[in-house]
Amino acid sequence: MSHDTKQIIKNLSVDCVVFGFENNNLEVLLIKRKRNPEKGNWALPGGFALHSETLDQAAVRILEETSNVKNIYLEQVHTFSEIDRFPNRRVITVAYFALVNPEKHSIKPGIDTTDVKWHNVKDKIDFPFDHQKIFKSALRQLRQRVRYKPIGFELLPKKFSLSQLQSLYECILGQPLDKRNFRKKILGLKMLIQLDDYQKGVAHRAARLYKFDSKAYTVLKKQGFNFQL
Amino acid sequence: MSHDTKQIIKNLSVDCVVFGFENNNLEVLLIKRKRNPEKGNWALPGGFALHSETLDQAAVRILEETSNVKNIYLEQVHTFSEIDRFPNRRVITVAYFALVNPEKHSIKPGIDTTDVKWHNVKDKIDFPFDHQKIFKSALRQLRQRVRYKPIGFELLPKKFSLSQLQSLYECILGQPLDKRNFRKKILGLKMLIQLDDYQKGVAHRAARLYKFDSKAYTVLKKQGFNFQL
């Protein structure tokens, strides 16, 4: 191709809805915008695509540039094209959702942002542009995916308890789950390895910790599964 | 907005994978290209978006312009952005899938096409550009959708037999279904109205015809359902 490699595509942007799981809550990553439009306001991390990259690559780059997160689960969600969605000129945006384990990835402001933060998914957010719509559609897609792909696991630390895992599923699906049935089901998938580690320093019986069987995990991720709870 | 209304967005196109059901086969609509690139070759109907329209609107317009079909079921599938997917310059394309009842909609060439035809989904097609990839991903999405949305019905004539409906599902899912179980399940959804009409002129027992209960249909389409067969 004959394009300058660092040149942006002026009418095409990528916006990312980054989900994380912290303090037993599903959270979304927001960045404080350094430039106009909406300078100083909290928004979804986004940016323009370059002529030299695919949109998947753009999403990876933008996440790294805005929030310093790398090497995470990414999936395209939808392309938004309302004529007035961006001020003054026509910009179409492709939305991605991403899953991050906040313990593994340190979040910090990148070149185009002055600040980053996690925000509880349950609390109302006053989004600029059409980011409310984008956020909702990403959440909807996450809820669908989690039912037949084991992607929830991207959000947890290496060692975790079954209660943590259950709590994650409850946050994503927005509904309580039965403890015994959940355990039966999740252990039946044979993708967890029981460890000899236990929770420490809690004022109740310590929970046993588990990790993923990464081979079984990869297989299941490809095959898909049916998680009906 | 201040754009000329009929001006195209040169780096953004829409491609449509139009499915139809005819002669008990699932078919895809192809058009013969009138212009370069790939002039004279069969491809998916597509075209550039305009500054004055959303992508959904572009898909509607393009389907009408290329193939004379209107008022059909449309859903966005995915955005394709490989750098070399289009020759000579960077063009990103947004794929849609559409469902058409060939009996209701007469297909004929539009301004940008010299010919149109239906092509059996099972037969290999030699697609230009990345249309093979686009087609595959649309078919995958159709297979998913049909399991929890009653969209299959968009493809049938007003009056139809249960065998036709079953055959449609078999074509989409690519697997045979049990007749008795299929009927039990589909009648259990209570969205079909039994008519007093029967098939005519067939050399075997005439099949009873049904139509959709459009109210129940609308409700189910919104709620989603679980079609496991």
Add this chain to the structure above:
DNA sequence: TCAAAAGTGTTTGCAATACACCCATGC
């Protein structure tokens, strides 16, 4: 009378659901 598709119920097994009590730990 033959060919070809329509139509029709029952049984079986599995998986989802509902449900309640004891255990270990820190304070």
Add this chain to the structure above:
DNA sequence: GCATGGGTGTATTGCAAACACTTTTGA
């Protein structure tokens, strides 16, 4: 010793799956 969450098993139900013969019609 008490508050807190961890951990465990069974009974019931509903749904998916498997399966074969009779009916109707035109040729």
